[in-house]
Amino acid sequence: MKTKKLLAALLLMMAVFSVSIQAQQMPPIPVDEAVRIGKLDNGLTYYIRHNDYPEHRVNFYIAQRVGAMQEDDNQQGLAHFLEHMAFNGSEHFPGLGILDFTRSLGLNFGGDLNAGTSFTRTVYNVSNVPSTRQSALDSCLLILKDWSHGLLLEDKDIDEERGVIHQEWRQTTDAKERMDTRQLKNIFPGSKYGERMIIGKMEIVDNFPYQVLRDYYHKWYRPDNQALVIVGDVDVDYIEGKIKEMFKDIPAPAADAAKVEDYPVPDNEQPIFVVDKDKEQSTDMILAMYKHDHTPREAKGGIDYLIMDYAGDIASEMMTQRFQELAQDPDCPFVDAGCINSTFLWTNTKDAFTMIAMPKEGQAEATMQLLETECRRAVEHGFTETEYARAQENYMSSLESEYNERNKISNHHYATQYYNNFLENEPIPSVEQKYQIMSMLLPNLPVEVINGYFEEVVDPSGRNLVVTCYSTEKDGAVYPSQESLKAAFDKALAAPVEAYVDNVKQEPLMAQLPKAGKIVKETENTTFGYKELELSNGVRVILKKTDFKEDEIFMQAVQRGGESLYSEKDWANLKLYDGVMSMCGLGEFSRNELNKALAGKQVDVSASIETYNDLVSGESTIKDLETMFQLTYLTFTDVRKDEKAYGQLKNMMEAQLKSKDQVPEATMSDSLTYVLSNRDWRGKPFNVENLQEVDLDRVMQIAKERTANAAGYTFYFIGSFDDATIRPLIEQYIASLPAKKGAKSNWVNVETHPQGDNVIRFERQMETPKTTIQSIWYDDKTPYSLEHGLRAQILGKVLDKVYTQLIREDAGAAYSLMTMGNATLEGDRPFALLLAYCPIKPEFTEQTIEILDNQLIAAGKTIDATTLNEVKNELIKDHESSLKENGYWMRQLINYVERGIDNVTGYEQIVKAQTPETVAAYARHLKEAGSKVEVIMTPKQ
Ligand SMILES: [Zn+2]
Numbered sequence: 001m002k003t004k005k006l007l008a009a010l011l012l013m014m015a016v017f018s019v020s021i022q023a024q025q026m027p028p029i030p031v032d033e034a035v036r037i038g039k040l041d042n043g044l045t046y047y048i049r050h051n052d053y054p055e056h057r058v059n060f061y062i063a064q065r066v067g068a069m070q071e072d073d074n075q076q077g078l079a080h081f082l083e084h085m086a087f088n089g090s091e092h093f094p095g096l097g098i099l100d101f102t103r104s105l106g107l108n109f110g111g112d113l114n115a116g117t118s119f120t121r122t123v124y125n126v127s128n129v130p131s132t133r134q135s136a137l138d139s140c141l142l143i144l145k146d147w148s149h150g151l152l153l154e155d156k157d158i159d160e161e162r163g164v165i166h167q168e169w170r171q172t173t174d175a176k177e178r179m180d181t182r183q184l185k186n187i188f189p190g191s192k193y194g195e196r197m198i199i200g201k202m203e204i205v206d207n208f209p210y211q212v213l214r215d216y217y218h219k220w221y222r223p224d225n226q227a228l229v230i231v232g233d234v235d236v237d238y239i240e241g242k243i244k245e246m247f248k249d250i251p252a253p254a255a256d257a258a259k260v261e262d263y264p265v266p267d268n269e270q271p272i273f274v275v276d277k278d279k280e281q282s283t284d285m286i287l288a289m290y291k292h293d294h295t296p297r298e299a300k301g302g303i304d305y306l307i308m309d310y311a312g313d314i315a316s317e318m319m320t321q322r323f324q325e326l327a328q329d330p331d332c333p334f335v336d337a338g339c340i341n342s343t344f345l346w347t348n349t350k351d352a353f354t355m356i357a358m359p360k361e362g363q364a365e366a367t368m369q370l371l372e373t374e375c376r377r378a379v380e381h382g383f384t385e386t387e388y389a390r391a392q393e394n395y396m397s398s399l400e401s402e403y404n405e406r407n408k409i410s411n412h413h414y415a416t417q418y419y420n421n422f423l424e425n426e427p428i429p430s431v432e433q434k435y436q437i438m439s440m441l442l443p444n445l446p447v448e449v450i451n452g453y454f455e456e457v458v459d460p461s462g463r464n465l466v467v468t469c470y471s472t473e474k475d476g477a478v479y480p481s482q483e484s485l486k487a488a489f490d491k492a493l494a495a496p497v498e499a500y501v502d503n504v505k506q507e508p509l510m511a512q513l514p515k516a517g518k519i520v521k522e523t524e525n526t527t528f529g530y531k532e533l534e535l536s537n538g539v540r541v542i543l544k545k546t547d548f549k550e551d552e553i554f555m556q557a558v559q560r561g562g563e564s565l566y567s568e569k570d571w572a573n574l575k576l577y578d579g580v581m582s583m584c585g586l587g588e589f590s591r592n593e594l595n596k597a598l599a600g601k602q603v604d605v606s607a608s609i610e611t612y613n614d615l616v617s618g619e620s621t622i623k624d625l626e627t628m629f630q631l632t633y634l635t636f637t638d639v640r641k642d643e644k645a646y647g648q649l650k651n652m653m654e655a656q657l658k659s660k661d662q663v664p665e666a667t668m669s670d671s672l673t674y675v676l677s678n679r680d681w682r683g684k685p686f687n688v689e690n691l692q693e694v695d696l697d698r699v700m701q702i703a704k705e706r707t708a709n710a711a712g713y714t715f716y717f718i719g720s721f722d723d724a725t726i727r728p729l730i731e732q733y734i735a736s737l738p739a740k741k742g743a744k745s746n747w748v749n750v751e752t753h754p755q756g757d758n759v760i761r762f763e764r765q766m767e768t769p770k771t772t773i774q775s776i777w778y779d780d781k782t783p784y785s786l787e788h789g790l791r792a793q794i795l796g797k798v799l800d801k802v803y804t805q806l807i808r809e810d811a812g813a814a815y816s817l818m819t820m821g822n823a824t825l826e827g828d829r830p831f832a833l834l835l836a837y838c839p840i841k842p843e844f845t846e847q848t849i850e851i852l853d854n855q856l857i858a859a860g861k862t863i864d865a866t867t868l869n870e871v872k873n874e875l876i877k878d879h880e881s882s883l884k885e886n887g888y889w890m891r892q893l894i895n896y897v898e899r900g901i902d903n904v905t906g907y908e909q910i911v912k913a914q915t916p917e918t919v920a921a922y923a924r925h926l927k928e929a930g931s932k933v934e935v936i937m938t939p940k941q
Pocket of ligand 1: 080084168
């Protein structure tokens with residue numbers, strides 16, 4: 001910290017804390033006392049915390065301080081390979097024992113049981129373990145122990161996994177990854193970061209000798225590089241005792257054991273420009289990164305670290321706001337841009353102030369010039385008092401929400417903080433402590449502190465600047481070069497810049513309040529625990545008060561009708577409806593003015609349209625509830641056309657749609673939707689030329705039609721509202737909405753699906769060749785019931801396991817597949833489906849098509865009882881969690897009130913009642929009575 005302004009502020013701050021010490025010694029950040037931290041003699045660290053949210057669930061983690069950066073040249077990709085092997089046989093869980101055991105607890109692989117490898121860390125987890133069985137918790141500790149020290153790494157298992165990793169590379173390598181791989185050396189000159197990618201090299205993955213992987217494991221997976229994190233509904237003393245007993249015999253590292261090194265990223269005196277292009281890059285993208293020093297681990301303990309973090313967040317927020325404002329200018333060279341102050345890409349030794357921009361076609365240079373100009377403007381003239389006041393209000397308001405929810409923090413949230421503490425020494429104060437420190441500090445941190453910090457980390461001369469510019473490769477495109485970007489940068493550097501002027505509207509959202517109406521009738525529903533109100537203007541209101549969260553209120557207003565009431569000539573207008581609604585002004589405020597006026601408020605209201613429904617959705621905290629009501633009132637009565645904001649939306653859509661067809665997955669999903677809609681206009685792919693058909697005035701007119709009669713809507717409120725507070729607000733803002741009592745709109749059934757078997761097969765050019773198969777079996781005749789829906793879900797989950805076993809594990813032909821089943825209503829019509837999504841090795845196309853069909857037929861004959869039980873446990877466990885979520889209840893209340901569907905009562909009994917016979921019968925029914933759409937996309941040779 002060199003800047004005088006920043007230092008002055010820190011000294012001032014220390015006076016607040018009445019600490020008289022040298023400037024170098026900041027008051028320390030306290031450590032949350034509720035977490036038990038300890039270390040065994042062999043060097044293993046542990047964090048244990050009791051947490052009741054959610055009840056009866058525990059998460060287990062082991063974090064390794066090593067990743068791809070620790071690989072030798074002949075081990076490239078093996079840190080990640082090893083992560084896969086952790087699920088393929090260990091001392092106490094041979095074979096697929098870990099998967100089998102966790103499935104028996106109702107956990108699912110990929111979600112509850114998972115792992116992730118990065119450049120500098122590898123973290124494994126078993127999450128949402130039911131805490132009711134002590135023996136299950138002990139077994140999870142045993143899994144952590146095996147991960148720490150007991151992997152078998154057998155020849156046969158290694159060989160089987162090569163194909164899976166190869167397929168993961170095929171499935172996950174996208175345009176960005178290809179360009180990063182090509183450009184690594186240029187982005188990180190003189191650093192080991194220039195020589196590593198996590199997925200590694202396929203020639204190594206396919207061929208490495210077994211011992212090379214074992215070497216990595218034994219060299220780096222040691223107790224001194226590991227931390228266990230256990231958070232949840234546990235007895236902390238018991239778990240600590242168990243850890244001491246179970247992990248003490250893992251040997252300590254030898255005195256001469258290799259040390260985990262940090263790999264530095266050198267500074268660069270001259271700006272670095274990196275350009276590349278790829279046929280599947282969906283939009284042009286520029287990252288301009290001003291590198292700055294990373295705070296070393298040992299310097300993160302003082303309050304100055306919190307202040308720097310705050311200053312970085314606030315500066316990037318203010319800069320993002322400026323970019324958002326610029327993007328609304330029709331002449332702005334970029335479609336959208338934003339900022340973040342964080343680590344430099346994926347390193348842990350350098351930080352960067354990063355600007356991300358999506359340039360308009362052919363305007364990469366102009367975008368570069370503008371980014372640099374804005375950086376200089378902020379450094380030379382600083383941010384303004386009014387911008388800062390808004391950013392500070394936003395910060396304080398989210399800090400307050402965090403504080404209000406302090407007793408409802410998830411196990412995963414805590415765990416992430418704890419392993420970040422172990423890996424990077426990130427501070428772990430409690431929410432209360434952080435709230436106290438920051439609310440004391442904030443009034444003493446004037447905008448000069450932020451300006452001082454920004455000046456310190458961003459040197460607009462171009463020192464330490466790294467720019468990557470990735471373009472879409474296509475016919476007729478002109479690409480920027482290193483020279484042209486450098487010339488644009490130099491141009492920005494040479495021109496004078498003026499200070500930013502902040503235009504703010506200092507008016508209330510609503511100058512005059514409407515004449516309030518009344519609640520005229522009230523009834524109670526005991527099945528779903530809600531109150532139903534009828535208002536004087538005919539609007540129906542459903543109130544369900546919950547304590548799932550301390551400070552969360554959801555609103556949903558629903559009316560039947562939606563797109564089903566419009567014809568093909570409004571197709572493009574309907575496609576852009578949601579976007580236009582999110583960018584329009586309200587009352588006297590343009591969208592930009594509205595965004596500024598809502599600073600410091602945790603509130604959001606938006607209107608949207610679905611095939612069969614019109615929606616106005618809202619979300620708010622207790623404190624901002626009235627603002628949510630005002631925004632809702634204005635959405636119904638005073639939506640304002642905002643040409644500027646619409647221009648920005650159009651630019652954004654244009655950039656996305658122009659390159660949509662570059663991405664094979666987009667082509668795939670377009671053709672599936674179209675075929676499934678029976679080639680109806682509603683299912684047509686929306687392309688860039690269709691943008692010209694949108695008529696803004698017509699969209700505004702549709703919006704007026706959809707909100708003209710509030711009495712057609714039912715308003716749902718769920719969450720932690722206070723009954724005495726919300727009722728007057730309902731009378732003031734909802735009972736006063738214009739309405740025609742008794743006149744309700746209704747939907748028209750419009751969706752149809754092709755009957756019989758429909759197989760579409762096509763070839764396309766790809767950068768990384770792979771086949772993708774999507775199969776949907778469906779039944780649009782059998783009436784909807786919860787039992788049918790659950791059978792479809794169970795069948796989906798059972799087949800997911802079968803397909804994964806045959807296609808991924810046995811054949812090594814896929815990395816991840818997805819199969820799911822569900823039943824719902826489209827308008828008044830039932831629609832039950834089973835969907836399988838398989839990206840696979842091209843040479844495995846025909847076998848996969850056969851497996852998909854044959855296994856559905858096989859499921860119609862018999863269902864494996866063990867698998868069925870695992871799936872039933874999983875559904876019941878997930879349902880228990882859902883019952884404590886406001887979002888879940890919102891969906892279920894709407895189903896119940898709008899369509900009379902009760903998806904809650906009897907759920908568990910119905911799941912439990914399912915047998916191999918009932919599910920097999922459902923599979924037969926779907927296969928025989930249903931129809932099928934299958935889309936197969938193969939690479940062009
Ligand atoms: Zn992987």
